[in-house]
Amino acid sequence: MKKYKIALAGNPNVGKSTIFNFLTNKHQHTGNWTGKTVEEASGEYKYHNKIYEVYDLPGTYSLVAHSKEELLTRDLLCFNKEIDLTIVVCNAVNLERSLNLVLQIQEITNNVLVVVNLIDEALKKQIQIDLDKLSKILKVPVIKTSATNNEGLDVLKEKIEYYARFKNMESYKLKYDNKLEKEITKISKNLPSNVKNKKWISLRLLNNDKDIIESLKKYSNYDIKTNKKLLTTLKSSSNNLKNIDIEVLVVSNILKECNKIYTNTVINNKNKYIEKEQKIDKIITSKIFGIPIMLIMLFLIFWLTIVGSNYPSELLSNFLFSLEAPLRNLCQIFPSYISDLLINGVYKTTAWVVGVMLPPMLIFFPLFTIAEDIGLLPRIAFNMDYMFNKCHACGKQCLTMCMGIGCNAVGVTGTRIIDEKRERLLAIITNSFMPCNGRYPVIIAIISMFFIGTTRGIISSIISSLILVLVITLSIIMTFITCSILSKNILKGKKSSFILELPDYRKIKIGKIIITSLLDRTIFVLGRAIVVAMPAGLIIYLITNITYNDVSVLTIISNYLNSIASLIGLDGVILLAFFLGIPANEIVLPIILMTYLGTNSLTDYENLTSLKSILIDNGWTMLTAICFIIFNLFHFPCGTTLFTIKKETNSWYYTFLSFIIPLFIGITLCFIVTTIFKIFCLLF
Amino acid sequence: MIDLCKMQLNKIGIIKKFNVSDDIKRRFLDIGIASNVKIKRVLESYNNNMSAYKIMGSLIAIRNKDTKGIKVVYEKI
Incomplete structure (x- = not known):
């Protein structure tokens, strides 16, 4: 069966991933900000007995590559000989900008299908586009879609089927300045026949694009250094154009063409809407309201998460632990030590993780997706850039920190939106300062027990949320301090530029939010946590059941750690639990309970009051609670995050730094707090 | 001619001088900042280190220090 290869290209944030998800039935993450798709995703679908392989390329403004992601897009379109059709997704609201990429892609391939997406938003903003014209x-097929509303996507499938069969369709070609065209022709003639897109490659060579020289070597097996004639022609052409900034000339030419096409095809009455959006922007980014609005938003998200997850969390825990007895009966077919291992080790740990994590995630992720979808996150980055700039970091780090509240591993991958390596490393190393979903439910529990009281009510949930906002503020402050220190030492370097698109505000699509937050995030994060929790449960079970002189290995090690832990306001059990919790942060508190109660399996607690009395009976004070929260914020990242850091940085050194720096901060802060507390107690 | 980042808010300008460092030039060209392009400064951050501009229908935020070397003249109405 013939397999057609389809590339999906476009500017950032125009809905490529939504179209990709529709075509392939996959769940590539979507959202209203630039840079979500940081790596190429591919998927297949079958239509009328033909298979279509679709590549969702990272968003790019041009085919001149700057970043790894743009290079990937450029190379696939420019050098992959097997792409049958390139779909260029355009934003109907900002068609002029999208046309810039369309014209560039038409330079390198004739087989183009233009999709004008977000047509519903354009209509709302009274923008009319003459698609036929x-x-x-453009001399290529153009169709309109509203991907989030599933409009026009069936037509897209039909058109893909029709046009993927054609080779070398006619296409609009740009014409440059005569002098430039003449030099391009000279260079093209010297390129061998196996090199595709000679005109475009000649232009890039004339621009001294070093990446294109590497890509030619890699994909066309052609080293320009071996062609002396070409090198001489290049030199002479450069001399002939020495007073001209070729790059600026080419872009000005394209922009002029875009403007001409746009003026001929679009009637724009959107000024009324621009004024409305500007008013909102002025409030959100103002000196008086900017930061407070951001903190209130953070507070509301946490408050709703705390209030909303209280009861479901208890119900779910009760349900999961009620399954223990029937499961134990089922496991009677195994020898008792295996059934014990499966139930007390694997099942109980997994049930804990699910019980603690799932309810807050089901509330937090949709709320976060709303903030992301309406276009709020880039505005937060705009407000926060001043602080990041001060500590030699990139404002986009703010976005990756937000992602880190959901999951640090996701936050680390998200740092690919930061171009400069040094700034990206700063964002990676400090990402675990943001308490992820596995950590903040535990922080909430500790806050409730030790700072507010275990009774439920609106007031206590508001105070909980406010303290949590303070905790997050501490994380943000430590991020700034750490970035500032690292920028002056091991990650020294100059400040890079910061350019960020502030997308149009979009209306909330409830259906999309549920799908995005449930499928993309909740199930992904939970699935990963379960995968990690199951073997972790097994290991924990083993070390609690292997005994020496009737004392478990867990207790022996925690006793040894007691003297060190007491210096930082903790005890040996807590410290050991953090180390054993490397696979998943969610299991730290269960391990602590298990050790305190001397049980050999993870323990359920009836409510926060009984949990508090267990902790107090084992020597917990207000100081222990404060230090536990601080250490929970600043210790090493979980196993998955460390693995992701190694993968992203390809360096054990930076992975080690990401491990040791938060740990050092945690120990130092806890030591300072403990010392102050002890001095205070001595004096008063 | 005035600096791009010193334009009055909500006034349209035309870029007349485009003289920026190489490492940022391409980024500007990608987002549509080049000679003779219309641009409107619509927002400034609360501590005035960044501005947001309407360029080709999009709202783009840029640090003020990065736009040194770009000069504009106001569009005549």
Whole structure:
């Protein structure tokens, strides 16, 4: 069966991933900010007995590559000989900008299908586009879609089927300045026949694009250094154009063409809407309201998460632990030591993780997706850039920190939106300062027990949320301090530029939010946590059941750690639990309970009051609670995050730094707090 | 001619001088900042280190220090 290869290209944030998800039935993450798709995703679908392989390329503004992701897009379109059709997704609201990429892609391939997406938003903003005229000018098929509303996507499938069969369709070609065209022709003639897109490659060579020289070697097996004639022609052409900034000339030419096409095909009455959006922007980014709005938003998200997850969390825990007895009966077919291992080790740990994590995630992720979808996150980055700039970091780090509240591993991968390596490393190393979903439910529990009281009510949930906002503020402050220190030492370097698109505000799509937050995030994060929790449960079970002189290995090690832990306001059990919790942060508190109660399996607690009395009976004080929260914020990242850091940085050194720096901060802060507390107690 | 980042808010300008460092030039060209392009400064951050501009229908935030070397003249109405 013939397999057609389809590339999906476009500017950032125009809905490529939504179209990709529709075509392939996959769940690539979508959202209203630039840079979500940081790596190429591919998927297949079958239509009328033909298979289509679709590549969702990271968003790019041009085919001149700057970052790894743009290089990937450029190379696939430019050098992959097997792409049958390139779909260029355009934003109907900002068609002029999208046309810039369309014209560049038409330079390198004739087989183009233009999709004008977000047509519903354009209509709302009274923007009318003459698609037939656009198609005639561009000489390629043009269709309209509203991907989030599933409009026009069936037509897209039909058109893909129709046009993927054609080779070398006619296409609009840019014409440059005569002098430049003449030099391009000279260079093209010297390129061998196996090199595709000679005109475009000649232009890039003339621009001294070093990446294109590498890509030619890699994909066309052609080293320009071996062609002396070409090198001489290049030199002479450069001399002939020495007073001209070729890059600026080419872009000005393209922009002029874009403007001409746009003026001919679009009637824009959106000024009324721009004024409305500007008013909102002025409030959100203002000196008086900017930061407070951001903190209130953070507070509301946490408050709703705390209030909303209280009861479901208890119900779910009760349900999961009620399954223990029937499961134990089922396991009677195994020898008792195996059934014990499976139930007390694997099942109980997993049930704990699910019980603690799932309810807050089901509330937090949709709320976070709303903030992301309406276009709020880039505005937060705009407000926060001043602080990041001060500590030689990139404002986009703010976005990856937000992602880190959901899951640090996701936050680390998200740092790919930061171009400069040094700034990206700063964002990676400090990402675990943001308490992820596995940590903040435990922080909430400790806050409730030790700072507010275990009774439920609106007031206590508001105070809990406010303290949590303070905790997050501490994380943010430590991020700034750490970035500032690292920028002056091991990650020294100059400040890079910061350019960020502030997308149009979009209306909330409830259906999309549920799908995004449930499938993309909740199930992904939970699935990963379960995978980690199951073997972790097994290991924990073993070390609690292996005894020496009737004392478990766990207790022996924690006793040894007691003297060190007491210096930082903790005890040996807590410290050991953090180390054993490397696979998943969610299991730290269960391990602590298990050791305190001397049970050999993870323990359920009836409510926060009984949990508090267990902790107090084992020597917990207000100081222990404060230090536990601090250490929970600043210790090493979980196993998955460390693995992701190694993968992203390809360096054990930076993985080690990401492990040791938060740990050092945690120990130092806890030591300072403990010492102050002890001095205070001595004096008063 | 005035600096891009010193334009009055909500006034349209035309870029007349485009003289920026190489490492940021391409980024600007990608987002549509080049000679003779219309641009409107619509927002400034509360501590005035960043501005947001309407360029080709999009709102783009740029640090003020990065736009040194870009000069504009106001569009005549």
